[in-house]
Amino acid sequence: MVKIILLALISLTFLNASSFEENCLSCHGNDFKFNMMMKKYTQKYSSEKRIKEAIFDYLKEPTSEKSVLPYEYINRFGTKEKTTLDDKTLREMIDVYYDRFNLRSKIY
Amino acid sequence: MYKSEKQTIFYVLGLYLSSTLLLIATLFATYYFYKQDELMHAEREILKEYSSALEEKLLFVHENSDERYEYPRFENFKSAIYDIDKKLIFSTLDTKIDNLDKDFFFKGSNSYYISSLKPHYLGAAYSVVEKKRKPIDILNDLIITALIIITITIITSFFLVKLVLKPLRDNLRLLDNFIKETTHELNTPITTILANIETLDSKSCDEKSMRKLQRIKTASTTISNLYQDLVYLLLNHQISSQNEELNISEILNQRVHYFSQAANVKKLNLHVDIKEGVCFNADRQKIERLIDNILSNAIKYTNKSTTIKVVLTQHTFSVSDEGKGMSQDEIRTIFQRYRRFDKTQGGFGIGYSIIKSIIDEYCIKINIESELDKGTKVTLTW
Numbered sequence: 099m100v101k102i103i104l105l106a107l108i109s110l111t112f113l114n115a116s117s118f119e120e121n122c123l124s125c126h127g128n129d130f131k132f133n134m135m136m137k138k139y140t141q142k143y144s145s146e147k148r149i150k151e152a153i154f155d156y157l158k159e160p161t162s163e164k165s166v167l168p169y170e171y172i173n174r175f176g177t178k179e180k181t182t183l184d185d186k187t188l189r190e191m192i193d194v195y196y197d198r199f200n201l202r203s204k205i206y
Numbered sequence: 207m208y209k210s211e212k213q214t215i216f217y218v219l220g221l222y223l224s225s226t227l228l229l230i231a232t233l234f235a236t237y238y239f240y241k242q243d244e245l246m247h248a249e250r251e252i253l254k255e256y257s258s259a260l261e262e263k264l265l266f267v268h269e270n271s272d273e274r275y276e277y278p279r280f281e282n283f284k285s286a287i288y289d290i291d292k293k294l295i296f297s298t299l300d301t302k303i304d305n306l307d308k309d310f311f312f313k314g315s316n317s318y319y320i321s322s323l324k325p326h327y328l329g330a331a332y333s334v335v336e337k338k339r340k341p342i343d344i345l346n347d348l349i350i351t352a353l354i355i356i357t358i359t360i361i362t363s364f365f366l367v368k369l370v371l372k373p374l375r376d377n378l379r380l381l382d383n384f385i386k387e388t389t390h391e392l393n394t395p396i397t398t399i400l401a402n403i404e405t406l407d408s409k410s411c412d413e414k415s416m417r418k419l420q421r422i423k424t425a426s427t428t429i430s431n432l433y434q435d436l437v438y439l440l441l442n443h444q445i446s447s448q449n450e451e452l453n454i455s456e457i458l459n460q461r462v463h464y465f466s467q468a469a470n471v472k473k474l475n476l477h478v479d480i481k482e483g484v485c486f487n488a489d490r491q492k493i494e495r496l497i498d499n500i501l502s503n504a505i506k507y508t509n510k511s512t513t514i515k516v517v518l519t520q521h522t523f524s525v526s527d528e529g530k531g532m533s534q535d536e537i538r539t540i541f542q543r544y545r546r547f548d549k550t551q552g553g554f555g556i557g558y559s560i561i562k563s564i565i566d567e568y569c570i571k572i573n574i575e576s577e578l579d580k581g582t583k584v585t586l587t588w
């Protein structure tokens with residue numbers, strides 16, 4: 099029974115990871131930009147809960163006020179489009195994003 | 207130095223010293239707390255600088271690292287950072303900090319400073335810096351200074367009290383000298399009067415002259431008794447006790463007989479109940495002074511035509527009169543020298559002072575029961 103649960107969890111993680119590649123990395127490309135974004139979010143929102151909430155909020159309804167990017171950048175490229183993902187998937191993707199790129203786990 | 211004088215010196219010294227000590231303690235405590243406050247302020251400033259240094263380093267690490275972030279470490283202090291929800295991000299501290307609301311505090315031997323950070327580099331919303339607390343080492347110096355000041359104060363106050371009491375001492379010495387000289391002058395006439403009365407032939411006098419003679423004898427006895435008291439008091443510190451086994455019953459009988467004349471003048475009824483063969487090891491002269499003073503007091507202060515009871519048992523001697531009695535306050539102060547409650551009677555107020563010195567020497571307990579307008583009972587127990 100334990101084995102089954104463990105296998106299910108691992109496969110779910112891989113499933114989520116592959117969804118992340120598909121839903122996020124397919125457009126955003128490399129890790130560098132994601133790193134930068136996480137730094138910006140961490141610098142502004144500090145805690146895990148607030149960072150995740152801020153990302154979710156922005157992706158659902160992107161505005162220049164909510165964006166963590168510099169005003170000049172937004173002015174030039176504009177804000178991104180609204181997400182097409184449902185809330186549940188979006189939150190899962192944000193969780194994967196945070197787990198991979200958060201600063202806290204990289205401090206030594 | 208008299209006992210009362212010593213007592214006054216102690217009281218004044220106590221009062222003077224306690225007020226001075228209170229003043230010194232207040233001054234020193236104020237100074238100590240002021241220094242402590244100054245030190246705390248200095249500590250806070252140092253920690254504030256450390257906190258700024260940490261913030262600068264956090265900014266540097268946040269901006270210049272990508273994959274891994276090396277937490278800034280310092281030689282002279284330790285630190286920790288917390289996120290905006292007060293969850294620990296990273297710490298090099300030895301202890302855990304629970305409360306991030308106070309900005310500066312001491313815990314154990316360390317001092318801590320907490321500051322809010324914005325922007326939140328590495329996610330840090332609060333930084334905590336910790337350093338070893340600098341001890342306040344002025345306490346020992348303060349104690350030594352206080353001890354020196356207290357010593358000087360004690361010495362000064364002692365001389366001050368002596369100076370203030372000097373006029374009082376001079377007056378007492380004058381009184382003592384006066385009594386001493388008067389006593390010497392009294393000796394010869396009293397002895398002459400008493401010796402001559404004793405040798406008078408009672409048969410050659412008529413009844414009226416005889417009564418007059420008896421009165422002269424009583425008065426002379428009183429003066430003689432007073433003389434004996436004064437001599438005892440003046441020489442008290444110079445003579446050593448010649449202790450011997452005394453037959454108290456015999457001495458008491460003699461002394462009662464000696465005072466019977468004085469009792470007759472006041473028409474007193476002397477009720478004497480003396481157990482035979484009661485012995486006590488003491489100086490004869492002192493025991494006579496003791497008995498004489500108790501008896502003469504009873505005769506002097508009792509009312510006319512009343513009864514005086516003199517009772518001697520194996521271990522007690524009591525004399526009770528039916529005089530005006532004393533209050534509890536008067537009994538408490540009775541043993542003070544020159545203390546007299548009834549100014550209508552003659553005397554110097556030295557009787558009970560003598561009684562006290564003798565009973566103290568022979569460890570005899572005294573009990574004075576007295577009721578105003580009813581009488582007094584003095585009991586000695588050994």
